[in-house]
Amino acid sequence: MNMTQLTVFREIMLSGSVSQAARNLGRTQPAISSTLATLEAGLGFQLFERRGKRLYPVPEAHYLLEEATQILDQLTTTERNIQNLKALQSGELRIVAMPGPSVFLVPQLVSQIAKNNNDIRATVVTRSSPQVHQLVSTQSYDVGIADLGVEYSLNTSLVRSEPFASDCLFAVPANDPMAQKKVLQPADLNGRPLATLHREHHSHREIRRAFQVAGAELVVRFETQYYLPLLTYVEEGLACAIVDTLTAETYRHYRGEAAHRVVFRPFSPEITLSFATLTPAHRPPSQLAQAFISLWRAKVDSVNSHWNANER
CATH class of the missing domain: 1.10.10.10 (Winged helix-like DNA-binding domain superfamily/Winged helix DNA-binding domain)
Known part of the structure; x- marks a missing residue:
């Protein structure tokens, strides 16, 4: 039959x-x-x-x-x-992402895919980068976005990784005289209170190394696990902070008018921050996942181009 x-x-x-x-x-x-x-x-x-x-x-x-x-x-x-x-008119998309992108950028891209298709469902979960890798390795999430600046090993037998990078920026209060500078160097921040990620993070080690080479005094007053909270200390005039371009972009959209209280400047020597888009190795990406990854790729390129040309 x-x-x-x-x-x-x-x-x-x-x-x-x-x-x-x-x-x-x-x-x-x-x-x-x-x-x-x-x-x-x-x-x-x-x-x-x-x-x-x-x-x-x-x-x-x-x-x-x-x-x-x-x-x-x-x-x-x-x-x-x-x-x-x-045709991307229905389906389910499951994303697990590190804090920062999961606040605004990821939901923004999911909205672009789903806004004209009521049958598309999406789950966006926020986890630390090691947890992102762990969850994607279970093959139960379509896409993961993780920071590679923390110590954990990628299991390539369970997870595919597409790396991308972002140059760091220094965030300073808009009313600080340093905001008038085009590029900030360790000497400009000598003895100034800073807000950084925790000491185990790649960016923290690179900042410490840059200050040592320049003979500048590094004063870390605030440490956090994620980038976005650092900018609260900058808003309040308590510290300057090093962040990535994705955080700067998220802050610009998320804080609205309050974002004018902080300006972003390139730092010399350059510090590059590494991230990755993760997908399960034993499950081919769905049409929705492929669409999201393409949008994410384009978004990262656009954000990097914007901030590299127009740091403010």
Whole structure:
């Protein structure tokens, strides 16, 4: 029994004759008769009594019609859903991301995909970068976004990694004289209170190294686990902070008018911060996941280009 046989059988039941079923399906009458005969042979009994030129369904035929209708309708629904998935009109997207991108940038891109398609569902979970890697490695999330500046090992047998980078910026209060400088150096920040990520992070070690080489005094007053909270200390005039371009972009959108209280300047020597887009190694990305990753890639390039050309 196959779908063609069920389709022919249902059409005969609904139309009442082989000739009408042939016309409705765009096939020849002998082809329809042959398909019906093959179906009956496979079942081991006749589905119709032949009385002259008319067919009269036996009781079993009515049961088969109900079953065939359910099967064919389900197939039609499945085909439609697959086409919708292909056209990004339905589906589910599960993303786990480090704090920062998960606050604004990731939801912004998900919104671009979902805004015209009510059948798209999305889950965005915020976790630390090691936890992002762990969750993606379980193959239960479509995309992960993680910081590579913290110590943890990527299991390449479970996770695919696409690295990307961001030059760091120094955030300073807008009313600070340093805000007038085009580029900040360790000497400009000599003895000034700073807000940085925790001491185990790559950026913290690089800042410490840059100050040592320049012979400048490094004064770390505030430490946090994530970049975005550092900017609160800058807003309040309590410290300057080193952040990445994605954090600067998130802050600009998220804080609105308050964002004018902070300006961002490049730092010399350059400090590069490394991140990665993670996908499960044993599950090919869905159409939705591929669409999101393409948007994310373009967003990162756009943000880096903007801040590298227009640090403020």
